[in-house]
Amino acid sequence: MPASALDLLSGDAQTFVTKVWASRAHLHRADPERLVALLSLDDVDALLTSSAIRTPSVRLAQDGAVLPESSYTRGATLAGRPLTGLVDPRKVLALFEGGATVVLQGLHRYWEPITRLVAELELELGHPCQANAYLTPPGAQGFAVHSDSHDVFVLQTAGSKQWEVHGPDGVEDALLEPGASMYLPTGTPHAARAQETVSLHVTLGINQLTxxxxxxxxxxxxxxxxxxxxxxxxxxxxxxxxxxxxxxxxxxxxxxxxxxDASAAVEAEVRRFLTTRSPRLPGGLRDVLAVGDLADDTRLRRRPGHPCVVLPRGDRVEVLLGDRSIDMPAWLRPALDELRARRELTPGDLLDLDPQSRLVLCRRLVREGLLEVVS
Structure with missing residues (x-):
């Protein structure tokens, strides 16, 4: 991943501020390998044919209409209990071959590369984000002209798609190929059609806080x-x-x-945002198994997309971790500031603490998901 999620989407943060949020579409081209690594055709194949993915994580659309779930799902049992909404790969592939677009919804909840990108983007923007993907067969169009109630980044990861974007000066066409990203402000009417080959793109929705x-x-x-x-x-x-x-x-x-108190209101807003994100703990099992062997020279790393905001509370501090907060004594503040300032470190780098205290702190922060053990 690039150092900044915005680098991948819009080139740099300054471009984002001056061009992207200037109420007009914005195109950017990045390294195609970076975008393909987020979600490839093989990844989608595995999700649809080799997993137990269920609705509403998948839906299908064709010629502007959403297809009924019954046309591509089946039932099953697990430990004697019924399962509904299971995607039937045979039915999905048949509908796809017949021109239907496959939509993977809420990718940020179950696909790790997207989960990480969305987590980093949320911290950079301070706005909740979500992700869907659209797999469209050659020459097909899943949805008619429509607009979204949130800002959208479009990331083309395979094939090509011709976009029809409606703006104040008329309709513009944009051809997106692998490595291209496009920003559409809230309410921008648009439609897209795959070209000669299958098209796969990811959309990142920015649900603005106002x-x-x-x-x-x-x-x-x-x-x-x-x-x-x-x-x-x-x-x-x-x-x-x-x-x-x-x-x-x-x-x-x-x-x-x-x-x-405006400062107190803003602090409350920050706290609200940074205690209500979804838990994101890739590698957490490995970390739990390794935490007991932590030593002064164990290499630790801040988990990507996880905040560490420290709020004073008298002789205590509240540490905001994204999905919740933890309470700690205020004398740990210098060590927490050191952790905030560094991407990687060892417990031995926390010179303000004695050996036992710094190991106790690091073990807790690994269990809390802020730090991960570097293998």
């Missing part, structure tokens, strides 16, 4: 504290009296709004 949402969350407790009393009887005949009372209540609320 100023409106932040303001609403910051004011939620104040609004919730307003008494949920009935409006007084007779206000239809005397609306001026109701307006006077509403003015009084709004003035009181405005005074409370002016007293809000």
């Amino acid at each position: 100023w409106r949402g932040l303001v609403q969350r910051s004011l939620a407790s104040l609004v919730a504290a307003v008494p949920d009393e009935h409006l007084p009887a007779g206000y239809l005949e005397d609306p001026a009296a109701l307006a006077d009372e509403l003015d009084r209540r709004l003035e009181a609320l405005a005074a409370e709004v002016r007293g809000l």
Whole structure:
């Protein structure tokens, strides 16, 4: 993986800020091997034909219509209990050969290269992200012109696809081949058709956190504290009296709004985001088995896509790890700052701690998933 997820998608962070979020489509070409490594045709083949993948992780569409699940799924039993929605590879392959597009939904939840990319991208952007993939047979089109309610990165990993992108200045065509990525702002109408060969592309959806949402969350407790009393009887005949009372209540609320601590509200927003991500622990089994043998010279590495944000709490600190937070004594802050600043280290590098304390800290952070053992 490149040092920055944005390097793969848009060239660099500055390009992303100045061009990508300037409300227009943006094309970028990267090393094709980097994109193919995210999801190849062989990877999709294995998921569809050699795994127990189930709906809603897979859906099929053809000529603008979503096909019923019953046309490509089957039932089975496991330990005597029924399983439903299992993808039937024979049915899927037959429909694909007949022109249907296969959609792999929620790839960030079960395909490790995408999981890692999405985790890194979420930390760089500060917005929740998701990923789907679209396998389209030669010459076919799965969906008619449509728009999405979130920003989209398109990553072409196999074959080619002709995109029809609608903008304020008309319709533009873009041919995406392996190594190409394209950004589409929220609400951009678009459609795409595979060319002479099969097409495979991944879409990364950016579910934007907005100023409106932040303001609403910051004011939620104040609004919730307003008494949920009935409006007084007779206000239809005397609306001026109701307006006077509403003015009084709004003035009181405005005074409370002016007293809000913006820094505290932002800290709460950071904490909310960095304690609600999905757990991502590739290699966790190996780490649990190795943690008992940790020594001063054991090489450790920050797990990619995992934050380590330290918030002061008096004589304690709260450490945000992405999917949750942990509580630690404040005297560990210098060691935690050292961990935050370095990509790799050994317990022996934590010179502020005695040998036993630094091993205890590192063992815990390996178990918590922040650190991984370098084999």
